[in-house]
Structure formats: structure tokens, C-alpha cells
Amino acid sequence: MHVTFYVQENCALCEEAEMMMKLVAEDDEFIWEKVDIKSDDALHEKYMLMVPVIEYENRVLLYGNIGYVDLVLAIEEAKE
Numbered sequence: 001m002h003v004t005f006y007v008q009e010n011c012a013l014c015e016e017a018e019m020m021m022k023l024v025a026e027d028d029e030f031i032w033e034k035v036d037i038k039s040d041d042a043l044h045e046k047y048m049l050m051v052p053v054i055e056y057e058n059r060v061l062l063y064g065n066i067g068y069v070d071l072v073l074a075i076e077e078a079k080e
Contacts, residue, residue, distance in 0.1 A: 001030040001079060003061070006053040008037050008044075017052040017066040024071050 005021055007014035021032055037043040037051060047053050050063040054074065061074040 001056070001075070003030055003032040003075070003078075004055045005032050005034045006037050006043065006047050006051055006055065007034060008048070008051050011051055013065055014052040017054070017071075020066055020068050020071050021054075023068060024075060028072070028075055030075055 005018070007018070018034070024030075025032060032054075035043070037047045047063075050060075052066060053063040054061045054066065054071070056078045059078075061078055062070055
């Protein structure tokens with residue numbers, strides 16, 4: 001399972017969500033890639049008001065304030 005994690009610089013929610021990603025990845029088997037939305041104009045326009053965003057197979061799983069339990073449940077649901 002490969003998850004894309006969209007962030008932007010100077011984003012406190014992004015930093016918190018990244019900590020959650022690391023914690024969940026320790027217990028669950030999935031790969032995630034961090035992408036700065038400012039690296040691509042289309043991504044910036046699409047997600048600028050939503051970051052952080054966790055996406056799997058072009059489907060947004062979570063965005064905004066991402067908690068540990070929400071992330072665990074979203075990853076498990078996406079695997080099904």
C-alpha cells in the first residue's frame with residue numbers, strides 16, 4: 001500500500017500529521033511519500049486549503065486535523 005501525504009511549509013497541522021504518519025507506519029505496513037504541494041501548481045491549487053492531505057489511489061482519505069485513531073481507521077478501511 002502506497003499513500004501520498006501532501007503538505008506545505010510552515011504548517012503546524014502538517015507537522016502533527018507527519019508525526020501520526022510515522023507512528024502508524026511503525027505498527028502497520030504501508031509506504032508513504034511526502035509531497036510539498038508548492039512543488040506543483042495543480043497540487044497547490046487543489047489542496048492549498050486542505051493540507052495536510054492523505055491520499056490513496058487518487059482518493060482523499062483524510063485532510064486537515066489528522067488524529068492517530070482517524071489515521072489507523074482510514075488506512076485499515078483503504079486496505080479492504
